[in-house]
Amino acid sequence: MITALAGGVGAARLLEGMVEVVDAATITAVVNVGDDTRLHGLHISPDLDTVLYTLAGLSDRGTGWGLAGESWTVMAELERLGGETWFRLGDRDLATHCYRTHRLDQGATLSEVTAELARARGVQVRLLPVSDDPVRTHLRLASGHEVPFQEYFVRLRHDVAVAAVRFAGADQARPAPGVLEAVDDAEVVVVCPSNPVVSIGPVVAVPGLLDHLRRRRDVVVAVSPIVAGAAIKGPAARLMAESGFEPSVVGVARWYAPWVSTLVVDRADEALAPAVEAEGVRCVVADTVMSDVRRAAELSRAVLGALGDGRR
Numbered sequence: 001m002i003t004a005l006a007g008g009v010g011a012a013r014l015l016e017g018m019v020e021v022v023d024a025a026t027i028t029a030v031v032n033v034g035d036d037t038r039l040h041g042l043h044i045s046p047d048l049d050t051v052l053y054t055l056a057g058l059s060d061r062g063t064g065w066g067l068a069g070e071s072w073t074v075m076a077e078l079e080r081l082g083g084e085t086w087f088r089l090g091d092r093d094l095a096t097h098c099y100r101t102h103r104l105d106q107g108a109t110l111s112e113v114t115a116e117l118a119r120a121r122g123v124q125v126r127l128l129p130v131s132d133d134p135v136r137t138h139l140r141l142a143s144g145h146e147v148p149f150q151e152y153f154v155r156l157r158h159d160v161a162v163a164a165v166r167f168a169g170a171d172q173a174r175p176a177p178g179v180l181e182a183v184d185d186a187e188v189v190v191v192c193p194s195n196p197v198v199s200i201g202p203v204v205a206v207p208g209l210l211d212h213l214r215r216r217r218d219v220v221v222a223v224s225p226i227v228a229g230a231a232i233k234g235p236a237a238r239l240m241a242e243s244g245f246e247p248s249v250v251g252v253a254r255w256y257a258p259w260v261s262t263l264v265v266d267r268a269d270e271a272l273a274p275a276v277e278a279e280g281v282r283c284v285v286a287d288t289v290m291s292d293v294r295r296a297a298e299l300s301r302a303v304l305g306a307l308g309d310g311r312r
């Protein structure tokens with residue numbers, strides 16, 4: 001059994017490769033909900049949808065999020081009405097948010113709705129939101145103004161200085177059913193190459209997760225989302241620096257060291273392997289840039305083999 005801690009696009013790509021290497025039904029993905037938002041009265045779960053659409057083979061390969069071959073009729077009409085259109089919801093994608101919101105209004109939990117959506121899309125990986133309770137990432141900007149995650153990420157194009165990050169609701173949130181067991185029972189826990197601050201941060205902020213991960217540290221393997229000092233996608237390097245961590249594989253190792261035993265870094269960072277190990281984290285070098293499914297499958301093989309020296 002494999003458990004993956006997942007954010008959005010980077011996690012989706014790794015999981016897409018992983019299902020080429022192992023039986024999808026043996027994988028549980030515990031997914032960030034800190035990016036979730038409500039717009040037009042709809043509950044949107046971007047990371048769950050990115051993972052789901054990618055595993056269903058339906059994702060837009062260019063953006064990494066949303067559905068391939070989308071049409072934008074609803075957005076165009078909303079624009080005519082003077083509605084909010086900065087967060088682009090395609091016509092087909094909207095069906096997912098309508099379904100989810102309706103089921104939540106009927107009293108279903110986010111886990112239940114996610115399982116229904118996965119079944120409808122033929123996805124065999126078990127997708128678990130980290131919590132059924134609201135956990136929402138908020139960023140305090142250097143200006144002192146606080147914004148919810150999507151305002152920062154999409155509206156402000158993450159091109160603003162951040163003074164602090166908080167996960168609203170995390171203190172009271174309970175792990176969704178099956179999440180702690182998935183950590184406890186996994187042969188390997190994979191931390192996907194997602195943003196350590198705003199994708200993995202909200203996952204491990206849910207009470208219980210860190211304790212269980214610390215106990216399983218020997219089998220926790222992370223893939224660095226930072227390659228040669230820069231994030232493959234998004235604001236990971238910048239947010240790490242703003243959080244006081246060097247934006248490099250060494251900074252990632254330091255960030256994760258309390259609960260991760262092994263870090264997979266890109267060949268471009270091979271020379272930093274001793275510095276990673278000086279943080280108390282074993283370093284494995286591989287090609288981590290997943291430009292296609294074949295490379296994602298190869299990376300998955302390296303990640304799943306990273307503990308293959310008797311530590312499992």
Ligand code: FO1
Nearest residue numbers: 008035045046049065066086087088089154
């Ligand atoms: N990202 C954007 O940069 N612009 C968008 O308009 C946008 C819309 C969107 C709609 C649905 C969805 O599931 C994701 C969407 N994303 C968009 C991506 C999303 O903001 C980020 O990928 C994640 O939240 C970060 O992991």
